[in-house]
Structure formats: C-alpha cells, structure tokens
Amino acid sequence: xxxxxxxxxxxxxxxxxxxxxxxxxxxxxxxxPRPKTEAWRYSPMRALEKxxxxxxxLSANAxxxxxxxxxxxxxxxxxxxxxAVIPPGIELGGGLDFDIDADTAPALDPxxxxxxxxxxxxxxxxxxxxxxxxxxxxxxxxHRLVVHHDTLGLAQYRMRVRVQAGAxxxxxxxxxxxxxxxxxxxxxxxxxxxxxxxxxxxxxxxVGAAAHLVExxxxxxSGGGTLTLAGFELGALWSRHDLLVTLEGAExxxxxxxxxxxxxxxxxxxxxxxxxxxGQAQSETVWKSIAGxxxxxxxxxxxxxxxxxxxxxxxxxxxxxxxxPHAEIDARPELVIEADEVQCAHGATVGQIDERAxxxxxxxxxxxxEARRMLTLAFxxxxxxxxxxxxxxxxxxxxxxxxxxxx
Amino acid sequence: MLDIQDLHVRxxxxxxxxxxxxxxxxxxxxxxxxxxxxxxxxxxHVLAGREGYEVTGGKVLLDGLDLLALExxxxxxxxxxxxxxxxxxxxGVNNTYFLRAALNAQRKxxxxxxxxxxxxxxxxxxxxxxxxxxxxxLKRAVNEGFSGGEKKRNEIFQMAVLEPRLxxxxxxxxxxxxxxxxxxxxxxxxxxxxxxxxxxxxxxxRLLDYIVPDHVHVLADGRIAESxxxxxxxxxEAHGYAWVKERQxxxxx
Ligand SMILES: Nc1ncnc2c1ncn2[C@@H]1O[C@H](COP(=O)(O)OP(=O)(O)OP(=O)(O)O)[C@@H](O)[C@H]1O
Ligand SMILES: [Mg+2]
Numbered sequence: 001x002x003x004x005x006x007x008x009x010x011x012x013x014x015x016x017x018x019x020x021x022x023x024x025x026x027x028x029x030x031x032x033p034r035p036k037t038e039a040w041r042y043s044p045m046r047a048l049e050k051x052x053x054x055x056x057x058l059s060a061n062a063x064x065x066x067x068x069x070x071x072x073x074x075x076x077x078x079x080x081x082x083x084a085v086i087p088p089g090i091e092l093g094g095g096l097d098f099d100i101d102a103d104t105a106p107a108l109d110p111x112x113x114x115x116x117x118x119x120x121x122x123x124x125x126x127x128x129x130x131x132x133x134x135x136x137x138x139x140x141x142x143h144r145l146v147v148h149h150d151t152l153g154l155a156q157y158r159m160r161v162r163v164q165a166g167a168x169x170x171x172x173x174x175x176x177x178x179x180x181x182x183x184x185x186x187x188x189x190x191x192x193x194x195x196x197x198x199x200x201x202x203x204x205x206x207v208g209a210a211a212h213l214v215e216x217x218x219x220x221x222s223g224g225g226t227l228t229l230a231g232f233e234l235g236a237l238w239s240r241h242d243l244l245v246t247l248e249g250a251e252x253x254x255x256x257x258x259x260x261x262x263x264x265x266x267x268x269x270x271x272x273x274x275x276x277x278x279g280q281a282q283s284e285t286v287w288k289s290i291a292g293x294x295x296x297x298x299x300x301x302x303x304x305x306x307x308x309x310x311x312x313x314x315x316x317x318x319x320x321x322x323x324x325p326h327a328e329i330d331a332r333p334e335l336v337i338e339a340d341e342v343q344c345a346h347g348a349t350v351g352q353i354d355e356r357a358x359x360x361x362x363x364x365x366x367x368x369x370e371a372r373r374m375l376t377l378a379f380x381x382x383x384x385x386x387x388x389x390x391x392x393x394x395x396x397x398x399x400x401x402x403x404x405x406x407x
Numbered sequence: 408m409l410d411i412q413d414l415h416v417r418x419x420x421x422x423x424x425x426x427x428x429x430x431x432x433x434x435x436x437x438x439x440x441x442x443x444x445x446x447x448x449x450x451x452h453v454l455a456g457r458e459g460y461e462v463t464g465g466k467v468l469l470d471g472l473d474l475l476a477l478e479x480x481x482x483x484x485x486x487x488x489x490x491x492x493x494x495x496x497x498x499g500v501n502n503t504y505f506l507r508a509a510l511n512a513q514r515k516x517x518x519x520x521x522x523x524x525x526x527x528x529x530x531x532x533x534x535x536x537x538x539x540x541x542x543x544x545l546k547r548a549v550n551e552g553f554s555g556g557e558k559k560r561n562e563i564f565q566m567a568v569l570e571p572r573l574x575x576x577x578x579x580x581x582x583x584x585x586x587x588x589x590x591x592x593x594x595x596x597x598x599x600x601x602x603x604x605x606x607x608x609x610x611x612x613r614l615l616d617y618i619v620p621d622h623v624h625v626l627a628d629g630r631i632a633e634s635x636x637x638x639x640x641x642x643x644e645a646h647g648y649a650w651v652k653e654r655q656x657x658x659x660x
Contacts, residue, residue: 355458360495360549363455364509364565365483365516374508378499378548 004049005032005118008184011053011154012126013079023125026110030118040240042298042330043269047238048212051184054152058181068391070142070172074100074131076157077148081129084146096143096169097134108158108190119214123156123188130158135169135197142170142202142389149177149185149207149236156186163197163225170200172392175235179208187215193225195249202387203231205239206399209264213239223249223278230386232396233260233268234403240269247274247281247309254283259383262295262327263405269298274316279309279339285316288383289331290376292323292405302334305342312342320350321379323372323407369406376404408433408470408604409573415464416446416453423449425629426465431573434601438615438640439608441626442648447608448492450626451577454606455489456482469573483509484516486572490562490579492608497549502561505549506531506568513569534567538594555582563594574598575606580614592617612644625651 002010009028015021033040057078066072072084073096081100110120131145147157163169173189185207193199207213213236221227227245245254260268274283289297297320305312320329333346353375361371380400387393409431416424423446431437441447453460454467456479467474469485477485497505511521522530535542538560550558559579566574576595580588595605595618607618615623615637623640625633625648633639633651642650 354495354497356495357497359455359457359479360491360497361500361505361509362479363457363483363487363489364505364569365480365513366505366509367480367512368478370508370512371480374500374505375497378497381499 004045004051007051007053008122008154011055012122013128015126020125023121027118027121027125030116030121032118039271042300043238043240043267047267048184051182051212052152053154053183056152057155058150058152058178067144067172067174067395069389070144070392072144072146073098073133075146075148076129076131077146077150079128079151079155081131081157096139097136099132099134101130103130108160108188113218117216119186120188120216123158123186127156127158127188131160133159133161133171135161135163135167138166138168142172142392144172144174147173147175147185147187149175149183149211149213150181151183151185152181153183154186155183158188159190161189161191161199163191163193163199165194166196167194168198168200170202172202172204175205175207175213177207177211177235179210181208182210182212184212184214187213189215189217191217191219193219193221193227195222196224197222198226198228200228201230202392203229204396204399205231205233205241206235206403208235209237211236213241215240216242217244219243219245221245221247221249221252221254224251225249226253227255228386229254229256229258230383231256231258232383232400233258233270234400236268237265238267241271243270243272245272245274245283247276247278247283249278250280252278252281254285255386256283256285256287257383257386258287259380259400260287260289260297260299261380261400261403261405262289262291262293262297263403264293264295266293266295268296269300271300272302274303274314276303276305276309276312276314276339280311281309282313283315286382287316287318287331288320288380289318289329290321290323290379290405291327291329292407294324294326295405296327297329297331299329299331300334301332301346302336303344303346305335305337305339305344307338309339310341312339312344314342314344316346318348319379320348321376322350322352323376323405372407373401373404377401409606410468411465412467413465414450414453414467415462416449417461417463418449418459422463423629424453427626427630429624429631431604431606433604435621436599436605436607436618438620438623439606439626440610440623440640440643445626446629447626448577451489451492451575451606451608454482454573454575455479455487480512481516483569484513488566488569488571488574490559490566490574490576492577492581494550494558494562496551496553498551500549502547502549503531503545506565509565510568531568534564537597538564538567539590540564556584556587559583560587560591563591567594567598570598572602573604573606575608577608578610579607580609580611588614589617612640615640627651
C-alpha cells in the first residue's frame with residue numbers, strides 16, 4: 001500500500017496553476033510529520049495512516065440544525081462553497097462583503113508562515129474552495145459560516161477574514177457533518193483584525209464522529225483591536241487545531257475561551273500560540289477539556305512575549321476534567337518572556353468529578369448519571385457564559401450537553 | 408418509621424458506630440447530642456447513603472424497607488433528607504435549577520407529575536419568605552460564596568421544598584446567629600407533622616428551646632449511651648458529657 005503522503009497527493013484535484021504545482025512539490029519534499037516531530041508529538045500520523053481517502057463526497061446532506069438568531073452566509077460542502085440562501089426578512093449586516101471564489105493563495109503562503117508544515121503546502125496545492133470575508137463597518141447580529149465535513153477522501157478549504165479598522169463582527173464558525181464521513185478535512189483560516197477592529201469568534205466544531213480534521217487558524221490583531229473567542233471542540237474522531245494569534249500593536253486585547261469535550265476514542269489536540277509582538281496589549285485565556293471513555297485531549301498553550309513588548313499582560317489558565325480512568329489529558333501551558341515589566345501568569349489543573357458535590361446532588365434525589373452530567377456541564381459553564389446572546393448560549397449549551405461523554 | 412438496629416459502621420478501618428439502636432416514629436423529633444467525633448455525622452451519612460462507610464453489622468429500615476440497599480437518590484425519593492453539617496459549594500450549577508431538578512427527579516421516581524418552572528416558582532416563593540431567604544441567593548450557584556448561615560438556611564429551604572419523610576439535621580444550628588437560629592427553627596417547626604420524623608443533631612441545648620424534641624439521645628463511643636426527654640439536654644448542658652460516662656460506670660450492670 002502507498003504511503004499516506006502519496007495517498008494525500010493522489011487525492012488532490014488536478015493542479016490548475018504554477019503555484020499549485022509548486023506547492024505539490026513542496027508538500028512531497030517537506031513530508032508529513034514524523035513521530036519525533038516535536039509539534040506533532042501528541043498527534044502522530046498513525047491515526048491517519050489507515051485512511052483510504054476515497055475520492056468521494058457523501059451525497060447532499062442537510063447538516064446540523066440551525067442555531068437561533070443566526071444568519072448563515074455561506075457553506076463549504078462537497079468540495080465547493082455556496083452562498084447560503086438568506087431567508088426573507090433577514091438582511092445581511094451592512095458593510096459585510098464576501099466573495100466565495102476569492103483567490104486567497106498569495107495571502108496564505110506557507111513559505112512565509114510555517115514552511116515545514118506539510119498540511120499547509122497540501123492546502124495550497126489544491127484547496128477545493130476559498131472564501132473571502134471583508135468586514136467594513138460595525139455589523140449587527142451573528143453571522144455564520146458552515147464547514148460541512150462530508151468527505152470520505154480529502155477536502156480542503158480556505159478562508160480569509162478581514163475586519164477593517166473600527167469595524168466589528170460576530171462570526172460563528174460552525175463545523176458539522178454526518179456520522180459516516182470518515183475522510184480528512186484540511187482547513188486554513190487567516191484572519192486579520194485591523195486597528196480598533198473587533199471580532200467575536202464563536203467556533204463550534206461538531207463534525208461527525210468518524211471524521212478527521214487538521215486545521216490551522218492564523219489571527220493577527222492590530223493596535224487597539226479585539227478578538228474574543230469562545231471555541232467548542234466537540235466532534236471528530238481525530239482532530240488537530242493550530243491556533244496562532246499575534247498581538248501586533250499596543251492596546252490590543254484577546255479574550256480566548258475554549259471548551260473541549262471528548263468521549264469514546266476521540267482525539268483532539270489544540271496548539272494555541274499567543275504572541276505578544278507589541279507591548280501594552282492584553283491576553284486572557286481559559287481552556288477547559290473534558291475527557292471520558294478512552295479519549296485523549298491535548299492542549300499546548302504557549303505565550304510568547306517578544307523582546308520589546310513591555311507592559312504586556314498575559315494570563316492563561318487551563319482546567320481539565322477526567323471522567324474515566326482510561327481517558328487522558330495533556331495540558332501544557334508555557335511562557336516565554338523576552339520583554340520587561342510584564343505581568344504573566346499561567347496555571348493548569350487536572351481533576352475528576354468532585355465526589356462531595358456528586359453525593360450532595362444525589363442525596364437530593366438526582367440520579368447519578370444526571371448528577372454527573374450536571375457537574376460536567378457546570379465545568380464547561382465558564383466557557384458557555386462567554387456567549388453574550390442568551391438564545392444562542394442556551395442552544396449551544398444543549399449541543400455541548402449532547403456531546404458530553406458519559407464517563 | 409425509622410428503625411435502626413444494632414448498627415455497626417467502620418470508616419477507614421476504624422470502628423465508629425458500634426451497635427447503635429434507635430427507633431423514630433412518624434411525628435417525632437429526636438435530638439442527638441454527643442461529643443465531637445462520637446459518630447453523629449457518620450450516622451447521618453450512612454442513613455443518606457454516602458460512600459466510604461462500611462456497614463459491618465445491623466440494619467436500617469425506613470417504613471419497613473431496607474434503606475441500606477438503596478442508592479442515595481432512591482433514598483431521597485423515599486423521603487430521606489440530610490441537611491449537611493458542611494453544605495457543598497457547587498460552582499456552575501444554578502440553585503433554582505438544581506432544586507427543581509431534584510424535586511422533579513424525586514417526583515418522577517415516585518410516579519408523580521413533574522412541576523414546570525411556573526409551578527415551581529410558586530412553590531418556592533412562599534417557603535423563601537418563611538426562611539427570610541432573598542431570591543438573589545436562588546439565582547446563584549448552589550452554595551457558592553454563601554455565608555455559613557446562608558448555607559444552613561439554604562439546607563432548610565431545600566428541606567421545605569422537598570418535604571421529606573425523614574429529615575436529618577446535622578448541626579444545622581452551628582454558625583447561625585440568634586435571629587437566624589430562630590428563623591431556621593421556625594422553618595423546621597412548620598414542617599413538623601404526624602407524617603414526618605426528625606433526627607436533629609446538635610451540640611447546643613439552645614436549639615432545643617426552639618425545636619422542642621420528643622426524645623433526646625446521647626451518642627457516645629458509637630452507641631446511644633443515654634436517652635431521655637428534653638430535660639436530658641439541660642442536664643448535659645449543666646454537667647457535660649463526662650457526666651453520662653460516670654452514670655454508665657456507676658449504673659448497676
Ligand atoms: N473519611 C474518614 N476517614 C477517617 N476517619 C474518619 C472519616 N470520617 C469520619 N472519621 C472519623 O470518625 C469519627 C466520627 O466522626 P463524625 O464526623 O461522625 O463525628 P461527629 O460526632 O459528627 O463529630 P462533630 O461533633 O465534631 O461533628 C471521627 O473520629 C472522625 O475522625
Ligand atoms: Mg458531625
């Protein structure tokens with residue numbers, strides 16, 4: 001049988017320009033991460049090696065139920081992207097442009113960002129579809145982009161989001177898909193928040209239970225810009241998300257919250273890297289993981305304060321809940337400080353359900369399984385509470401509850 | 408109603424209850440007093456079904472049913488309620504949500520219809536007033552950041568809502584100021600009925616001025632060492648527990 005790299009290469013659509021041909025070549029030269037490749041140590045390629053990568057997409061699928069009060073802009077599915085039908089009576093926020101066949105390649109050059117990353121070259125070598133979202137004003141409401149994972153082979157998409165100076169948007173990035181989609185989705189997003197721009201990003205990853213996902217998000221925040229993230233990693237059999245956020249200017253603000261819920265044999269690895277490239281900026285991160293069954297969660301949270309980024313205020317906290325003796329969570333916060341007069345703090349805890357709390361609930365008549373669910377959901381409550389919109393928060397709480405491992 | 412027969416309990420390899428026998432009839436209030444470490448909370452926890460207690464002998468019947476064979480939630484549905492000596496803080500679980508879930512779980516287990524949010528609100532409103540609990544506390548997470556007295560009042564509030572058959576109050580009076588003590592006692596007295604039994608664990612005779620017990624027991628060295636009426640509590644207050652010991656030694660074999 002051919003190697004995984006060969007099969008991925010074979011799964012690419014025909015190259016239609018020189019950039020793609022070059023990227024193919026680079027992909028093969030760089031090669032997939034090896035067991036000793038530090039950045040992929042906790043997510044070895046073993047899990048992907050048995051993928052057959054058939055060329056098929058599953059036939060049209062309705063996808064996840066809608067979310068209240070949310071306007072869907074576009075949907076990636078079946079190796080393409082389509083503009084959603086905007087229901088009558090609902091208007092897109094003014095100042096929002098999007099282009100679903102944008103040529104985003106030049107902005108997504110792996111040579112400039114991470115030249116040893118094979119998945120980046122792979123994405124450049126043949127993304128099925130790209131989308132460009134340009135936010136020019138303060139946009140009201142919650143807008144959604146859907147990524148529908150419906151492949152048995154390889155699907156690759158790209159998106160580029162730009163929030164212009166002083167503009168703002170709440171964007172829900174919703175990954176979903178059917179339970180029988182076994183293939184690999186390779187996603188790349190590049191997001192720029194210009195001076196004073198504000199992006200509230202709600203990320204709900206609930207692709208099907210057999211799916212594989214490799215994703216990279218590169219976000220840069222200019223001076224005075226704000227990124228608020230509430231991320232939920234619920235789906236996929238095997239998933240990896242590289243989340244790289246850079247504070248490029250003074251008075252930039254990051255508020256990041258993540259909730260990972262894994263059961264059975266799920267594997268998820270988030271590698272978060274926050275770079276304080278400029279001083280006088282703030283970042284606050286809380287990342288929580290829940291693992292039951294034989295699941296494995298990995299979180300690498302690295303804060304880098306560059307030389308000269310004086311007056312940085314950076315905090316990162318990770319808390320983890322193990323529901324089963326066979327589940328495993330590796331959470332590693334890391335601080336690299338090269339500037340002066342910074343305030344940085346990080347901490348990590350790993351624990352189990354509080355037996356005293358469990359008994360308290362049961363002693364009031366709540367059955368054990370329900371009591372465990374209540375306590376597990378309560379653990380994630382801190383992340384859910386970041387969703388300002390009440391109807392959406394409640395809908396997401398129900399989604400999270402539905403994905404919670406039983407133990 | 409509650410029939411504890413020759414109960415032996417071991418905790419962490421240590422014998423704590425060593426042949427405790429106690430019978431509570433419906434409608435009665437039994438006070439249990441006794442020195443620190445005597446096993447009062449152990450008894451309360453064993454009745455409520457907490458893990459970590461090894462019953463090495465004896466049995467406990469509630470209305471003729473083998474209580475020790477039931478899960479904690481099944482006991483609750485049968486009417487056992489424990490007001491904890493140290494109520495647990497549960498961040499992230501809303502107090503109202505929790506209590507409604509508890510009441511409905513019990514009702515469901517008993518085959519009774521569940522209460523919707525409006526019905527529940529109506530039920531709680533009146534009980535809140537009796538216990539002088541502000542509904543602000545109900546909007547918070549279970550016991551989170553509650554003062555000691557607020558936690559105890561919340562226990563009694565839960566009891567008032569759940570209307571148990573057997574209420575076990577483990578030092579509910581500890582940490583209460585004088586007014587709160589009166590309010591809590593008033594809450595308990597309102598629930599006294601011919602259908603309900605109480606085990607009131609306390610160190611202080613003062614509580615028993617407000618909640619007048621039918622029987623007072625001294626739990627010492629893992630057994631009921633002495634039983635009497637409310638006058639026994641006064642004697643204890645005056646003479647201390649050594650007095651019980653002396654009487655036992657002095658008593659004819
Ligand atoms: N989990 C445990 N591990 C070890 N010893 C325990 C445990 N739980 C209780 N004990 C011991 O059992 C004995 C009885 O404890 P218990 O809490 O029942 O006493 P109590 O009568 O309620 O005391 P107090 O009046 O101080 O509340 C004590 O000596 C206590 O240290
Ligand atoms: Mg005690």
